[in-house]
Every structure is written in structure tokens, then in C-alpha cells.
Amino acid sequence: MKNIEKENPQIDWHLPRDLLCEEKKWQDTIPDPPSELMSPFNYFSRFYxxxxxxxxxxxxxxxxxxxxxxxxxxxxxxxxxxxxxxxxxxxxxxxxxxxxxxxxxxxxxxxxxxxxxLQDQPPEEMQSIDEQIISFKGHSNLHQYVKTEPHKWGYKVFTPCGSSGMTHSFQIYEDDSTCTNFGIRISGNIVIELASTIPEHKKYKLYFDNWFSSISLAEQLQDKGIWCVGTIRENSIPNPPLKTGQELKKEGREAHNCAVNSNSGIVIFKWFDNKAINKHIRIPRPAVVSQYNKFMGGVDLADMLIELYHISMKSKRGYMRIFHWKLNVAVINSWLLYCRHHAELKxxxxxxxxxxxxxxxxxxxxxxxxxxxxxxx
Known part of the structure; x- marks a missing residue:
């Protein structure tokens, strides 16, 4: 993948005056549940x-x-x-x-x-973005090999999932033309494309790992009124103002320091556990680590639920695998919506x-x- 992003090397950083500034409170709502639980078929019909x-x-x-x-x-x-x-x-x-x-x-x-x-279900406040693999070993121009995934061959799909595991949309990876070019690298373009279904300036929160993260991506999301939390590679930070890993190591485990972008207000927080970890955040407070760990697992949860009773019917036609995957996602989403209503209606x-x-x-x-x-x- 080509990195077409050009970071501004003149970004100015300063130490934060107050890490406990006003919390970015979500300004949207999940619709009220129906007066009583519907049948599983009726829940499914909302997605199909x-x-x-x-x-x-x-x-x-x-x-x-x-x-x-x-x-x-x-x-x-x-x-x-x-x-x-x-x-x-x-x-x-x-x-x-x-x-x-x-x-x-x-x-x-x-x-x-x-x-x-799939999918006119109102989005959740907290959503993680990550990749999934639709298993397929046949011939296809969209075929991908990802050695870190349980299913190494197949179609790579990027999905934003709520912390409940509900899938809100998806984007199948093709190449650099997978989605619109928003002037940043392909991974950031994918996030912006997926975020296009999220209401703007309602203070939704996105979570993603360092393959997606960049300062430019955080700035574009900020312009839409969407906050984000993500790990970030240090070489993706222009003029990094933070202490080195060796300096934090000398201070001991849980040592940390941070800096604020003077123009955008983006916070870079570096925390030393067994090794130094970089994060850029839209909520400037040290609780970012627990926030990230709590809400980053939505896609993994969706993957796990799909694998429980996934459609295993074989087909040489790759598009049928995508069709089966979408059917599984609709079942999972309808069940999660039923569970939410079950809890809300007590x-x-x-x-x-x-x-x-x-x-x-x-x-x-x-x-x-x-x-x-x-x-x-």
C-alpha cells in the first residue's frame, strides 16, 4: 500500500495545562426499545x-x-x-x-x-474499526493473504463495530482505490469512509490501532466532531515532543508523559508498561489506556459471534462467501438488538x-x- 500522506513537519506541541478538562459528552441517543420484545424473525427483518x-x-x-x-x-x-x-x-x-x-x-x-x-440501525456511541477476513481460497482479484488472521486467505473487510459486537457498515478492501482519497494514506481514507455513516458533531468515539492512526486522520475526524482513540507509531508523529522509551524505562513502570498539539488540541500520551506505548486521543486524560482496552474489542467480538454458527456451505463463487457473511452479520446484529431490548425492557x-x-x-x-x-x- 502506498503512503500518500504528507504530514506537516512544523506542528507545534506544548505541555497540557489540565488533563482533566471537560469530558466530550456524547450528544446523540439510542432509540427507545419497543413496548414489548419482537419475534426473532421480526428483529432479523430489520436488517434483511x-x-x-x-x-x-x-x-x-x-x-x-x-x-x-x-x-x-x-x-x-x-x-x-x-x-x-x-x-x-x-x-x-x-x-x-x-x-x-x-x-x-x-x-x-x-x-x-x-x-x-444491512443496515439502517442507529450507530452506537463507541465503535472500533478493524479488519475481518471472509474465508475464501478460490481465485479472485480481491483475494488477500493475512498471516496473522485465523483464516489467512480470503476477502479483507474493514468494519466499524460497537462494543456490543454489532456491525454498523463494512468496506471490502481492493487496492488503493478501495475508497475515496481524502488526502491521507489508504488506512486513514478507509476510516473516514466508514465514518461517513456516523452523525457529525454528536461526539461519537472511534477506536483503532496503529495501522490506521495518524495525526491527519485525527484532525479530519475532529473537523466532523468525531473523537478518536488509537495507538500510533512514533514515526507517524511529526516533531515528537515526548520522552524516549529509555528515559521512561529509567523512571519505572507506568511512567508517562504527554503533549498537546497547539493548533488542534490533539493529545499524544506515552505510557510505559513493559515497553513504551504511544497513543493519540481526543479525550485528554490518562484513563485513555483503559478506554482503549474497553472499547477496541468490538470487531473481535463480532468475529467470534460469526464463527459460532457461520454458514459453511462451500462455493467456488467468491461473491457467495460475501453473501453468506452478510447473512451471518444480519443474524448477529438482530440478536444483539434483541438482547439490548431485553435488558432495557427488563x-x-x-x-x-x-x-x-x-x-x-x-x-x-x-x-x-x-x-x-x-x-x-
Whole structure:
């Protein structure tokens, strides 16, 4: 990746007068919960609405027409059944797909169908931005190898996730043209692009690691009224005004010092644990370390939840892997929204488990089109 960012080498830093200045209080709200909990299928429908499913049906029909010169007419009800089958397969996990409708191992919710036929959720205040990998080993121009990820081959996706694990949007990595050029390096451009869905000047907070961080990125977010916390590489700080790692080491563990950018008010905080750590922040107080650790894990949490019951149906078509990933994300988001409402409404009993919730969505999808009949082929 090309670094096209040109930092201003004349940035002026000074020591902060007061690290306990006014807290940047969030100025937006999460909508009130409904009067009562909805069904899992209704929660799911908020992320996979009728318009989106109609578009899937239209595009699927168009694809078959272009490839096979037939005149198909996929209905939204058939697409809902297909989505339900994918979620069922996730849960049941038979060794071969044909086992679902063979007489010896027949599974009625799927067999009966086989014989007959993201995201307008209001954002959370705290969001972390990181990469995910949609596993795929086939041939694709978008193929990436990331040795540090559990799934090393696949599509690299950048997502902002709330601390709950809810995914708010995504950007698939292509190359330097992945997103709009905002005059900083590609990693910073990705953050600005993803932040475009966040209401401006409401004091939302973003968290990211040193691959994304730069002073220019923090300044552009500041112009939008969005605060950020992130680790930053020391060579990304122009005219670094901080003590060296060796100087902090002599002072002992937990030694720290900081400086404030005279123009933007951005704070650079350097803290020594086992080694020196650089952070730039929009909330100038030493609690930045605990803040970062508390809210940076949203993407990892989303990754973990997706892996629990992810759609494992293989396909040589890479775009199907992305489609399956988006379906998983919609299920996770709808379950997290249900859990939030369950807590806000103080509903008696425990939350429905993710497995049970996904099963109920599958029931809702696969029973939505029982009236459709089709001749055996």
C-alpha cells in the first residue's frame, strides 16, 4: 500500500495545562426499545428487509437469464426459504447436504422445501474499526493473504463495530482505490469512509490501532466532531515532543508523559508498561489506556459471534462467501438488538441464546412460503 500522506513537519506541541478538562459528552441517543420484545424473525427483518430480499430475487433471476438464457422468476418467498435453509444448515451440520432430504436421514424443515422449491440501525456511541477476513481460497482479484488472521486467505473487510459486537457498515478492501482519497494514506481514507455513516458533531468515539492512526486522520475526524482513540507509531508523529522509551524505562513502570498539539488540541500520551506505548486521543486524560482496552474489542467480538454458527456451505463463487457473511452479520446484529431490548425492557428470564434465536429465524424464513408448490425435477 502506498503512503500518500504528507504530514506537516512544523506542528507545534506544548505541555497540557489540565488533563482533566471537560469530558466530550456524547450528544446523540439510542432509540427507545419497543413496548414489548419482537419475534426473532421480526428483529432479523430489520436488517434483511423486504426490499433487500426483493433485490436478491431480481438479481438472481437476472443472473440465470444471462447465463442460461432461460426466463426464471425467483420470488421473495423462495429467497426467504433459501436463507432459512442456510441458517438451518449452520445449526444442524450434517456431513453431506443430500442427507437433509434422503429418506434415511430426512430433516423435514429443509426436506419439505427441497421437495417444493444491512443496515439502517442507529450507530452506537463507541465503535472500533478493524479488519475481518471472509474465508475464501478460490481465485479472485480481491483475494488477500493475512498471516496473522485465523483464516489467512480470503476477502479483507474493514468494519466499524460497537462494543456490543454489532456491525454498523463494512468496506471490502481492493487496492488503493478501495475508497475515496481524502488526502491521507489508504488506512486513514478507509476510516473516514466508514465514518461517513456516523452523525457529525454528536461526539461519537472511534477506536483503532496503529495501522490506521495518524495525526491527519485525527484532525479530519475532529473537523466532523468525531473523537478518536488509537495507538500510533512514533514515526507517524511529526516533531515528537515526548520522552524516549529509555528515559521512561529509567523512571519505572507506568511512567508517562504527554503533549498537546497547539493548533488542534490533539493529545499524544506515552505510557510505559513493559515497553513504551504511544497513543493519540481526543479525550485528554490518562484513563485513555483503559478506554482503549474497553472499547477496541468490538470487531473481535463480532468475529467470534460469526464463527459460532457461520454458514459453511462451500462455493467456488467468491461473491457467495460475501453473501453468506452478510447473512451471518444480519443474524448477529438482530440478536444483539434483541438482547439490548431485553435488558432495557427488563423482560423476565434469560436472553434467548444465539443458537435458539437463529433457529427461530430459520423457522420464520422456511415457513414463509408453504403455499408455493413446484413439480419435482
Amino acid at each position: 428487509n423486504e426490499e433487500f430480499i426483493e433485490n436478491i430475487a431480481y438479481q438472481s433471476s437476472k443472473f440465470v437469464l444471462e447465463m442460461d438464457h432461460e426466463t426464471p422468476n425467483f420470488t421473495t418467498l423462495e429467497i426467504e426459504q433459501y436463507l432459512g435453509i442456510l441458517l438451518y444448515v449452520d445449526i444442524i451440520g450434517m456431513l453431506q447436504y443430500r442427507l437433509y432430504w434422503l429418506s434415511e436421514s430426512r430433516y423435514p424443515p429443509i426436506a419439505d422445501i427441497m421437495e417444493t422449491v 423482560t423476565p428470564g434469560k436472553n434467548m441464546s444465539l443458537l435458539q434465536f437463529q433457529a427461530k429465524i430459520a423457522v420464520g424464513l422456511t415457513t414463509a412460503a408453504k403455499a408455493i408448490t413446484r413439480e419435482r425435477g
